[in-house]
Amino acid sequence: MTSIDESDKEKLRSVSVDLNNDTALLIDIPDALCERDKVKFTVHTKTTLTSFQKPDFSVPRQHEDFIWLHDALVETEDYAGLIIPPAPPKPDFESPRDKMHKLGEGESTMTKEEYTKMKQELEAEYLAVFKKTVQVHEVFLQRLSSHPVLSKDRNFQIFLEYDQDLSVRRKNAKEMFGGFFKNMVKSADEVLISGIKEVDDFFEQEKTFLLDYYSKIKDSTAKAEKMTRSHKNIADDYIHISATLNSLCAEDSTPNKKNLEKLSDLFERLRKVEGRVASDQELKLTELLRYYMRDIQAAKDLLYRRARALVDYENSNKALDKARLKSKDIPQAEEHQRQCLQKFDKLSESAKKELTSFKGRRVVAFRKNLIEMAELEIKHAKNNVALLQGCVDLLKNN
Amino acid sequence: MADTARDPPPDRTDFHEVEDGEDLFPEPSAATPESTSAESQPASLSAVDISTNANGPKQDSFFDDDNEDLFAVEATEEVSLDSPERDVLLSDGPSPAITPITPPTSVITPRIGHTHDVSYKKLKIEEEEGGDSFDVHISVSDPEKIGDGMNAYMAYKVTTKTSMSLFKQRDFAVKRRFSDFLGLHSKLASKYLHIGYIVPPAPEKSIVGMTKVKVGKEDQSSNEFVEKRRSALERYLMRTVKHPILLKDPDVLQFLESTELPRAVNTQALSSAGILRMVNKAADAVNKMTIKMNESDAWFEEKQQHFENLDLQLKKLHASVESLVCHRKELSVNTAQFAKSAAMLGNSEDHTALSRALSQLAEVEEKIDQLHQDQANADLYLFSELLGDYVRLIGAVKGVFDHRMKTWQKWQDSQMLLQKKREAEAKLQFTNKPDKLQQAKDEIKEEIEELEGKVQQGERDFEQISKTIRKEVSRFEKERVKDFKMIIVKYLESLVQTQQQLIKYWEAFLPEAKAIS
Secondary structure, three states: OOOOOHHHHHHOOOOOOOOOOOOOEEEEEEEEEEEOOEEEEEEEEEEOOOOOOOOEEEEEEEHHHHHHHHHHHHHOHHHOOOOOOOOOOOOOOHHHHHHHHHHHHOHHHOOHHHHHHHHHHHHHHHHHHHHHHHHHHHHHHHHHHOOOOHHHOHHHHHHHHOOOOOHHHHHHHHHHHOOHHHHHHHHOOHHHHHHOOOOOHHHHHHHHHHHHHHHHHHHHHHHHHHHHHHHHHHHHHHHHHHHHHHHHHHHOOOOHHHHHHHHHHHHHHHHHHHHHHHHHHHHHHHHHHHHHHHHHHHHHHHHHHHHHHHHHHHHHHHHHHHHHHHOOOHHHHHHHHHHHHHHHHHHHHHHHHHHHHHHHHHHHHHHHHHHHHHHHHHHHHHHHHHHHHHHHHHHHHO | OOOOOOOOOOOOOOOOOOOOOOOOOOOOOOOHHHHHHHOOOHHHHHOOOOOOOOOOOOHHHHOOHHHHHHHOOOOOOOOOOOOHHHHHHHOOOOOOOOOOOOOOOOOOOOOOOOOHHHHHHHHHHHHHHOOOOOOEEEEEEEEEEEOOHHHOEEEEEEEEEEOOOOOOOOEEEEEEEHHHHHHHHHHHHHHHHHHOOOOOOOOOOOHHHHHHHHHOOOOHHHHHHHHHHHHHHHHHHHHHHHOHHHHOOHHHHHHHHOOOOOOOHHHOOOOHHHHHHHHHHHHHHHHHHHOOOOOOOHHHHHHHHHHHHHHHHHHHHHHHHHHHHHHHHHHHHHHHHHHHHHHHHHHHOOOHHHHHHHHHHHHHHHHHHHHHHHHHHHHHHHHHHHHHHHHHHHHHHHHHHHHHHHHHHHHHHHHHHHHHHHHHHHHHOOOOOHHHHHHHHHHHHHHHHHHHHHHHHHHHHHHHHHHHHHHHHHHHHHHHHHHHHHHHHHHHHHHHHHHHHHHHHHHHHHHHHHOOO
């Protein structure tokens, strides 16, 4: 991974910062369609590489295609020593959809205005989920395109270029690999890697760190999500308060009417700010944590693979000893052991590089997002102060 | 989650408002000395039977126009000392001219130990000097648990600070318990509601809340309960004394001044009086449905509609604000949890600068969670409780309108009865029993005279209550607008403070985040 200077970092808007700045291969998702549950992404590629047929092209892709690509990469032995970027999560519109449903049921208890506002809020939420899922799929591809090894992957190229439905290929792939390796890796759980006698300090440290960090960041992600939800609930309450104040205002024929109007207006604006606080916190904090939680899982997967290779090597040692004892098949055993060692060494070397750059990436991303979050919180709070103070002054002078 | 007990917010004792110099009874001001001569029956009033019934102001002599100024907050005119009506005002017992009207809240509270003598002498002197402008400040504080177990109760200190000569001292305090407040309200309600005065309702009972306190559970919810109650009692008293009539009521004065107050046992839900109350309430509800009043006065129709609507909207607003309180508390809890989680994450992080930043983030979030908690308290004690109070107050207003209906009904009933008797009298002319005739005729004549009196009285009562209600409603609306504005401004200022604090915290965090390298 190349180091990035300050100005480049500012341009990038995703949680992972060092992407899509290599003009040799530029990928983005300029738009997407949402049909019921299915999202169709338009993957657009601009490239100067001759390995591609055209310099500028687009293809439609579904979420399942991304998963196929991810799995294919995981199952490729050559990449065992790399951190495979985590697969993007499935688009989840369940939450806004449920809320929309509940809103429909409660329509009769609200004024028309209230209902319209709540609906707007939900539509905004829906849109936010949509934007998030596009971003997360985009980031996945960009991680690949900026990786020196992965960007050259054949499957990756197919994914970008193949102008027909990938589902046929997907089925074939499944049959070929049968998800075998993946299952192996998954079932080789923490017992395996914690049980291995580690010879290398670096990996020992990394192992301890990653295992611990993973559980902590998972917890933080969940708690951050709850915080965001509370903010959203408060924004909703403001809508109801504003609407009722409006009704009171409509009924009032005294000079108090103006006060009620101002108050109703104030709460309407407050809820917009509160809504933005919620969504900014979500993007900068919750999504950051969530992304790195998944990335750390990918790093853990790398450690599993290395551990497995170590186990293989140790087994091959044992086999060699046995062969020497029996004085049978010694050359094969020796060859097998040599291969295992070579594989393990290669894996370890690559893993070390990957893990080091991963840390760098993580620190940079956290810094960027925490700064942005703090700045946004300040901006929103200042906005609130202005709104509130304005209303207080108006009320006092009336 | 919040293990540390949060202290209830500081005493909010700024309900003191000096009333503007406006005369709340803007009737053509006839100087009151005239009123004595305008009195229709001064003599008969001194022959009042002092019974132990609810004592209300005497309807008959008092609500003639000229006497209005007696109740003015600023009685700038001299009121003659020896007007017999003064004595009548303060003693017990209804005036003889009033037919025993059983007020709907007909709980006859046994009056034990009157200390009227002292108080009304004071009133006499005070009125002679000319009344003073409203200057009473009441605070309810220092909730103290007395006793143990199920017989335990909370005692509150009621402190009055005043410069009005209505009171014996300028600065004094007494200890009262919740049932004392309920007893006061019950007395005031029985005296004034049925003649059209909007008596502020007392805070509600809460069996759940009190049981927790009795059992000795010292947690956040029971602390909140006590604080809610304390604050509500304070607002209740302030509202009561702000009412110019109620302020001068001997029961109110006794409540504020006497060290010892007889226990109001009839306020308990399960007492015989309590059950009687419930029965009466049910009877009322039925009656209300059956009375069909011909509303000739558009003002009343409009106002009734207005209050119905206000009732609806305030209830809705109250519910939304309660939801806001709940969600803000949740936000506080969730933020605290996140803070802890972020701290752990920071500890786990092996990059030093990032680790420090994460720990700082945790600290910021912890401070913010306290902010949210405080804001939730403001949401509750300022906004939510205000709305709750007004929902109950509007209930009292609606009750007063109902009383007017009942008064009207009574009048109509008397009229109908009179009609019947007149018809009976006419019929008598045609009977053929001469010996019994004269006797019957005399009887009927008597009854008719009596009924005519009743009808006249009924009409007067109706007109009086209508007039009173008009004044009361106008006063109520003014108060309501003032009250709301003041508290809303306070509430908004609390929101401003929270946001300003947020700015401070995040601005302090920003350099930490930038320091990550």
